[in-house]
Amino acid sequence: MKTVIVTGAGGNLGQAVVKKFIAEGCRVIGTVTKKSNNITEPELSYEAHAVNLTDDKETQQFVEKVISNYHTIDVAVLTVGGFATGTIKETTATDLLQQYHLNFETAFNAARPIFLQMLQQKTGTIFLIGSKPGLSSLHSNGVLAYSLSKSLLFRLAELMNEEAKGTPVCTVVVVPDTIDTPQNRQAMPNADIAGWVTPETIATAIYNYTTDDAAIIKEPVIKVYSNP
Secondary structure, three states, X not given: OOEEEEEOOXXXXXXXXXXXXXXXXXXXXXEEOHHHOXXXXXXXXXXXXEOOOOOHHHHHHHHHHHHHXXXXXXXXXXXXXXXXXXXXXXXXXXHHHHHHHHHHHHHHHHHHHHHHHHHHHOOOEEEEEOOHHHHOHHXXXXXXXXXXXXHHHHHHHHHHHHHOOOOOOEEEEEEEOOEOOHHHHHHOOOOOHXXXXXXXXXXXXXXXXXXXXXXXXXXXXXXEOOOO
């Protein structure tokens, strides 16, 4: 039974990832906020921990507890993040820091101890959730702080993969198209949702990348788009 960590397990994407990996016979440990601990799954397959991922010491302790209990971490899917709009004129340094804390710091605090454990056990895959604005400035108009914070995830993955060179350990950035969630539908009521991707589609793409058949593939960026 593979051991999988999913941060943001109470969110739309996090819940889909949790359910997909459990359905495939994995043991999943999810991080949640106290308000989002709303997943009901068999106790033998899933456990939830309230963790403040902006606190590096608390996050480190959580990862150490998982290692103590299960000895290995096979997969980590780090879904925590948030969105904010704003042009250069509208964006303040405080706005930048808020997005940095939410989108980068939460990922780094979890990825670092997980990555070190995977190097020690000589196996494992980490998935960071990027974005189109983070991937390219062509998609970044009006979302300055968000795009800058997400762009750091791509550089983090590059640096981690450089350190892991010569080992099977891999860090991947998943770049989804607009995700079809109740929140996005409410925020964009007039949008054409035909090109949006569901959380379940993204979860399946992530899982497929972790299978034995896909082990030879080392692609650092996976784009999950409905349309090219």
